[in-house]
Amino acid sequence: MAEHSFGTSCAPKFGRWLRANAAKLFGMDLPIVSMDESGNTGQNLLDPDQPVFALASISLTDEEARQIVGQSAEELHFAKMRKSRVGRQRVLDVLGALDPERAKVVPIHKRFMVTAKIVDQLVEPQARAVGHDGIADGSMLALANLWHLTSGTFCGEDKFERLLRAFVDCVRLRELEAADEFYAAVEDMVRSDPGTDLELLMYSERQMAVILAEDRQQILEPGLATVQSLIYEWAPELPGGFRVRHDNRPSAQGWVEYIRPYFDQSKPTETFTFARGRQITLPLPVEDFELRASHEHPAIQIADILASATTQTLKSRALGTEPDKFAVELEQAGLFGFVVDQVWPDPSIFDRAPVPGAPGEFDRMVNWL
Secondary structure (H helix, E strand, C coil): CHHHHHHHHHHHHHHHHHHHHHHHHHCCCCCEEEEEEECCCCCCCCCCCCCEEEEEEECCCHHHHHHHHCCCCCCCCHHHHCCCHHHHHHHHHHHHHCCHHHEEEEEEEHHHHHHHHHHHHHHHHHHHHCCCCCCCCCHHHHHHHHHHHHHHHHHCHHHHHHHHHHHHHHHHHCCHHHHHHHHHHHHHHHHHCCCCHHHHHHHCHHHHHHHHHCCCHHHHCHHHHHHHHHHHHHCCCCCCCEEEEEECCHHHHHHHHHHHHHHCCCCCCEEEECHHHCEEEECCCEEEEEEECHHHCHHHHHHHHHHHHHHHHHHHHHHCCCCCHHHHHHHHCCHHHHECCCECCCHHHHHCCCCCCCCCHHHHHHHHC
């Protein structure tokens, strides 16, 4: 009986532990987590043709990746493969060969991300100033969902779209004219629905002044949010350390240096607990973050396929339209089993009590950095 238990439960766990710590135990090369993205439209987060961004990550050696993609010298690109029946089948074959424990993807609903950033930048500081930690108790996330899911209905979709675009312009342009347009949009929505709590935004002039004074364009970069999320997910599984290899895209170059302080091994180890029980331990065990050409690394090509398959499948959900046949096939192939986190509107958030985190954790993390 003991032998049977070990064979069915302990052995896989030991295998994962051995893979995570092999570099330290035997002097082996560190594991490499390869990443690539799909749906990046820069700071144009409201592009109706590409409403979803996704970053995928793969923990495979080059040899393991070649066994999946084959020995062909031709680089695999989802955008090309999806155009033919043979190519679409190959996408499904690649996804079918992946172990969900060694592949992770994080999608972002870009329009919802803008709503969440409005709450994060203009409302959360107001709450914190009066002693309310809306990050810890989940109330800021609930407010972002409320505004995203209902504002168009009660105030008009065109008015809500104007508000979102005006906020993006405030962050990008940092001009008073953009701020004037934003508050005009807020007033227009409040007139349409006098009972809306969007009126909270009318008291955010101090927070808006900070946005205009500082360069905060990184808050509009979905790649930054997703790469942090994925590294948080990999860190407990590869505590012995790992390297990150991302496709060499201009979009990635801008935020690599931003996240390096999270890897500073000279700082003391601390664990932070956030809403929904998520724990993050810093410094993260990342030894290196490098940008490499995808044609040289098949694991990056697999990450491209996973990221692009995710945006392909979720596009119809973001737009509220019927999915195409290939999107249905991708979902049926188990694509969502690779999703480990998401920035996505969630109507069910109103049906359950939030699981709060420890108060003050966000500020404590900022101080650590």
